[in-house]
Amino acid sequence: MLKSGIHGNACCSTCHHHLGEWVEASPAVQKFLPFGRTLTFRSFTHAPGSELHFDCHCGSLWMITKNTAMSVMIRNEVFSCFVFYGVLLVIKMYVIAIITGQVRLRKKAFANPEDALRHGGLQYHREDPYVERCKRAHINDLENILPFLFLGAIYSLTGPSLMAARLHFLVFFMSRVLHSVAYLLALRAPTRSLAYIVAQIPCVSMALQILTSVAAYA
Incomplete structure (x- = not known):
């Protein structure tokens, strides 16, 4: 499971398990994030076809909504x-x-x-x-x-x-x-x-x- 820092709607594309609004980001997630830092995502409603994909350290492919990623950029x-x-x-x-x-x-x-x-x-x-x-x-x-x-x-x-x-x-x-x-x-x-x-x-x-x-x- 992910350990350390993201907020937002995210799910595993393997089992579709919803991670919830307050999930902590692992180093693997941090590689996906701009600036190489742990950032805070806001909660957004998941929209089909709007996912960004990245690999979890456990080998699963994880998804996070583009709206969430844009929220991070604007709040940077x-x-x-x-x-x-x-x-x-x-x-x-x-x-x-x-x-x-x-x-x-x-x-x-x-x-x-x-x-x-x-x-x-x-x-x-x-x-x-x-x-x-x-x-x-x-x-x-x-x-x-x-x-x-x-x-x-x-x-x-x-x-x-x-x-x-x-x-x-x-x-x-x-x-x-x-x-x-x-x-x-x-x-x-x-x-x-x-x-x-x-x-x-x-x-x-x-x-x-x-x-x-x-x-x-x-």
Whole structure:
């Protein structure tokens, strides 16, 4: 039987024995859990087809609901911190996209002829320097924020301290905000370049820590 730490609905796929809401997790269960730690699951109603499978130390195959696993991730302070800054960064990308669209309308510089015809004629099917600047700011966000979202999610599962993780996420977020402001307002160089470089530091740090965590399994 399992000895040490999970809360939640779980059952043995061999005998379908229900383990109850308060089951303690064995080392075998801990291997399944992210962060390599004993975590607390909340009780959820079992839904057919929603199981995650892992081996018990006694040789039986055990199951636990995906809803339960998601509950653990959301209740993980580091992952929740990552989600907070990740969502802010996605919102920031939407803001840059909206700004780009509004600048196009104000400058009457449309990328597609049908849009130009709708707003005055084909003479407005043209490029504008400031519209192109906004586009570059948006593209730069895509090139940097999407990798951060991947790295940050994996990094959150490696068991970093909340303080260290928050520092990584906050530095990246603030640097990207400064980078966008510097791009859109054409601030004096090297403001934009410095913001870009500073944002890469937490990304490189997270990547190295992830590789260190998984190198033994490669």
